[in-house]
Amino acid sequence: METLYERLDGGIALLRINRPEARNALNMAVREQIAAHVAAMTHDAELHCLVIAGTPKVFAAGADIKAMADAGASEMMLRGSDAIWQVLRDCPKPLIAAVNGWALGGGCELAMHADIIIAGDGARFGQPEIKVGIMPGAGGTQRLTRSVGKFKTMKMLLSGEPISAIEAERMGLVSEVVPDDEVLDRALALARAIAAMPPIAARRIKQLVLTGADMPLGAALAMERTAFELLFDTQDQKEGMRAFIEKRAPRFVGR
Numbered sequence: 069m070e071t072l073y074e075r076l077d078g079g080i081a082l083l084r085i086n087r088p089e090a091r092n093a094l095n096m097a098v099r100e101q102i103a104a105h106v107a108a109m110t111h112d113a114e115l116h117c118l119v120i121a122g123t124p125k126v127f128a129a130g131a132d133i134k135a136m137a138d139a140g141a142s143e144m145m146l147r148g149s150d151a152i153w154q155v156l157r158d159c160p161k162p163l164i165a166a167v168n169g170w171a172l173g174g175g176c177e178l179a180m181h182a183d184i185i186i187a188g189d190g191a192r193f194g195q196p197e198i199k200v201g202i203m204p205g206a207g208g209t210q211r212l213t214r215s216v217g218k219f220k221t222m223k224m225l226l227s228g229e230p231i232s233a234i235e236a237e238r239m240g241l242v243s244e245v246v247p248d249d250e251v252l253d254r255a256l257a258l259a260r261a262i263a264a265m266p267p268i269a270a271r272r273i274k275q276l277v278l279t280g281a282d283m284p285l286g287a288a289l290a291m292e293r294t295a296f297e298l299l300f301d302t303q304d305q306k307e308g309m310r311a312f313i314e315k316r317a318p319r320f321v322g323r
């Protein structure tokens with residue numbers, strides 16, 4: 069099995085890329101499996117957060133170079149791999165990347181499709197595509213620029229040099245760095261904490277952060293206000309505020 073998928077308690081699921089012999093390179097089978105699991109999780113009312121991880125020494129070493137070395141432009145287009153990334157872009161539920169070891173090329177881009185990145189202190193991030201004669205093709209030029217700005221992005225993309233987890237955290241590419249052997253536990257604990265939150269509010273927060281970033285500020289703020297007001301029509305808003313006033317834990321139902 070090139071990916072391993074588990075539903076866990078607490079409304080979360082764990083998806084692991086499992087091609088350590090190829091450093092978890094993202095061949096078409098792996099990408100299709102990731103997309104299928106993300107799509108299934110999106111439509112599963114019991115699941116509220118997905119953790120995507122690799123193996124202990126590598127998150128993912130990027131697109132499978134051996135599978136594309138001899139391909140032409142039309143063939144790359146016909147493979148339709150962007151439709152697979154689109155499934156991740158469209159996922160309305162929170163995604164957490166748990167990164168141990170290398171996150172390179174498409175692997176770094178996969179992590180950047182997540183909403184939160186938890187990295188081990190030995191993790192390394194990079195976009196080395198230029199070293200094999202190409203450039204990022206799954207969002208690297210855009211997502212990295214939006215996360216860390218032009219000058220850090222240019223250095224990473226033009227030199228192909230990787231950066232450490234600490235540097236990634238300092239520049240805003242990583243949410244949190246923990247010891248390597250605590251990455252998965254921390255990511256799963258965070259996923260469970262998020263899954264226990266009111267799911268409609270979580271979806272709206274994700275939607276506003278992502279879509280608002282590409283909109284003019286005034287329009288994004290207006291959209292935020294509308295979403296904020298609409299949450300007052302949910303049972304979970306009533307429950308959350310009553311529970312606070314009554315000094316008890318809330319019981320959210322996702323409505």
Ligand code: CAA
Nearest residue numbers: 089090091093129130131132133134170173174204205206
């Ligand atoms: N594609 C295909 N095979 C890969 C691979 C990749 N991206 N990365 C590693 N492998 C394979 C190697 O070819 C090797 O296979 P064999 O045993 O058959 O020789 C095996 O995995 C082990 O690799 P290494 O011996 O290199 O392992 P290492 O631990 O010494 O180094 C590494 C690990 C630093 C990740 C190194 O393998 C590496 O630099 N990989 C390539 C990274 C890269 O260039 N990624 C960008 C790909 S292009 C892309 O991602 C485009 C995009 O934006 C979508």
